[in-house]
Amino acid sequence: MAKKITTRFAPSPTGFLHVGGLRTALYSYLFARHHGGNFLLRIEDTDQTRKVEGAAESLITTLEKFGLNRDNKKVVFQSERLEKYQTGAKKLVEASQAYYCFCSKDRLDNLRQLQTQKGLPPMYDGHCRNLTPAEIEEKITNNQEYVIRFKMPKTGQTEFIDLVRGKVTFDNKLLDDPIILKSDGFPTYHLASVIDDHDMEVTDVIRGEEWLPSTPKHLLLYKAFNWDKPNFAHLPLLLNSDRTKLSKRQGDVAVEDYLAKGYLPEALLNFVLLLGWNPGTDQEIFNLEEMIKTFAIDKINKSGAIFNVQKLDWLNGHYLRSKSPHQLAKLCEPYFSQAGINVKNKEINLEKVIASEQQRIKRLNEIVEATGFFFQLPDYETKLLVWKKSTGQATLKNLELIKIELEKIPANDWQTETLEKIITLFIKDNNYSIGDMLWPMRVALTGRQASPGNFEVAAILGKTESLNRIEMAIEKLQAKDLGNNLG
Numbered sequence: 152m153a154k155k156i157t158t159r160f161a162p163s164p165t166g167f168l169h170v171g172g173l174r175t176a177l178y179s180y181l182f183a184r185h186h187g188g189n190f191l192l193r194i195e196d197t198d199q200t201r202k203v204e205g206a207a208e209s210l211i212t213t214l215e216k217f218g219l220n221r222d223n224k225k226v227v228f229q230s231e232r233l234e235k236y237q238t239g240a241k242k243l244v245e246a247s248q249a250y251y252c253f254c255s256k257d258r259l260d261n262l263r264q265l266q267t268q269k270g271l272p273p274m275y276d277g278h279c280r281n282l283t284p285a286e287i288e289e290k291i292t293n294n295q296e297y298v299i300r301f302k303m304p305k306t307g308q309t310e311f312i313d314l315v316r317g318k319v320t321f322d323n324k325l326l327d328d329p330i331i332l333k334s335d336g337f338p339t340y341h342l343a344s345v346i347d348d349h350d351m352e353v354t355d356v357i358r359g360e361e362w363l364p365s366t367p368k369h370l371l372l373y374k375a376f377n378w379d380k381p382n383f384a385h386l387p388l389l390l391n392s393d394r395t396k397l398s399k400r401q402g403d404v405a406v407e408d409y410l411a412k413g414y415l416p417e418a419l420l421n422f423v424l425l426l427g428w429n430p431g432t433d434q435e436i437f438n439l440e441e442m443i444k445t446f447a448i449d450k451i452n453k454s455g456a457i458f459n460v461q462k463l464d465w466l467n468g469h470y471l472r473s474k475s476p477h478q479l480a481k482l483c484e485p486y487f488s489q490a491g492i493n494v495k496n497k498e499i500n501l502e503k504v505i506a507s508e509q510q511r512i513k514r515l516n517e518i519v520e521a522t523g524f525f526f527q528l529p530d531y532e533t534k535l536l537v538w539k540k541s542t543g544q545a546t547l548k549n550l551e552l553i554k555i556e557l558e559k560i561p562a563n564d565w566q567t568e569t570l571e572k573i574i575t576l577f578i579k580d581n582n583y584s585i586g587d588m589l590w591p592m593r594v595a596l597t598g599r600q601a602s603p604g605n606f607e608v609a610a611i612l613g614k615t616e617s618l619n620r621i622e623m624a625i626e627k628l629q630a631k632d633l634g635n636n637l638g
């Protein structure tokens with residue numbers, strides 16, 4: 152009977168979740184769910200020097216935000232399993248599959264320097280590989296510090312079928328004897344990941360390309376323990392637009408940074424899905440259920456995937472437009488709060504404000520810049536009121552005329568369509584220039600050169616506030632020496 156498909160995501164708590172880590176988690180999750188299997192979470196916290204306080208909790212919370220729910224109620228922490236790894240390492244020593252290494256840091260540094268000078272790949276020379284039991288006992292008795300290294304074969308090849316890359320072959324003579332247990336009793340990744348994946352009954356290990364060179368070591372560890380090995384799939388690198396490896400030097404790489412900017416979890420998840428995976432169709436928008444149904448590991452590309460922020464913006468814009476005004480307003484509220492703008496207990500309807508820019512914004516954090524003028528009086532240079540080749544005097548007159556016409560419209564008729572119909576007809580009947588009349592009205596209402604339409608803005612502001620702002624613009628113009636054309 153075939154084993155139930157089981158995958159895992161095993162991040163280290165060294166900071167925020169990298170977007171590459173999110174992709175690994177997503178692919179592992181989708182592969183398991185597509186096959187009706189289990190998706191497990193493990194925190195690889197054996198490197199205590201790199202551990203960041205609170206990072207593990209942040210990783211767990213972030214995955215939950217994306218709906219990547221694990222099947223193990225209790226997350227596995229490697230730091231709680233040290234005895235398992237120490238026992239495993241000693242079993243390998245007893246079976247002559249591993250050995251104690253007493254080499255000092257100075258010796259290893261000198262060895263590495265000498266090999267580099269000779270143009271050789273730096274690797275351990277096996278100095279302690281054939282120590283006699285008596286020599287080992289003497290050194291341990293003298294409390295000489297040691298690590299445990301795995302004894303790699305020095306002849307032949309190690310081969311495996313990678314689910315992404317196909318057949319992969321390594322020459323054993325080029326493989327180092329890796330440390331599997333450090334002097335402080337903590338395991339290295341090689342030993343811990345193999346023991347954990349075996350104990351968690353992981354059938355398929357999906358991880359980044361950077362772990363490909365370690366795979367023969369892991370396969371040989373499985374063989375040394377006489378355990379069934381899992382399948383391996385190594386995902387392509389994420390690349391900047393210049394095809395260099397994605398790094399913080401060229402932009403954000405943490406998932407939390409993108410969420411903070413106002414990228415929606417569903418958009419970010421959809422985006423990372425397509426980083427190196429192609430459904431074989433023209434479909435680009437996927438919800439999580441569609442991802443599970445469609446995902447196939449053989450559709451993952453071997454080559455690196457370009458992290459295209461423009462594509463992410465497009466996807467996020469799509470998901471923002473799919474929200475109701477009420478949903479989007481709730482999502483936008485924190486961004487107004489961060490900017491010190493109180494949008495509650497106002498006569499102005501936040502949902503209408505949000506709806507005025509919903510078709511244009513690409514990220515939630517753009518909403519304050521785009522619509523903050525609704526909640527705060529606009530601040531602008533008086534000369535901005537003047538349309539192209541018009542003058543300050545003409546602009547003053549036009550604003551006064553617009554104000555008179557707007558005052559005639561009853562408050563209960565103060566709607567976008569009514570305002571547009573009446574003012575447009577007024578401009579046409581009097582042969583006024585549209586720009587000369589509507590440009591100063593826009594600036595008076597918004598203080599901006601670009602904004603939602605005049606009549607939509609006025610309708611949202613309401614009659615009283617709209618007229619107040621136009622009056623303020625008139626007073627600005629009256630306070631200037633219009634003879635100098637505000638220049």
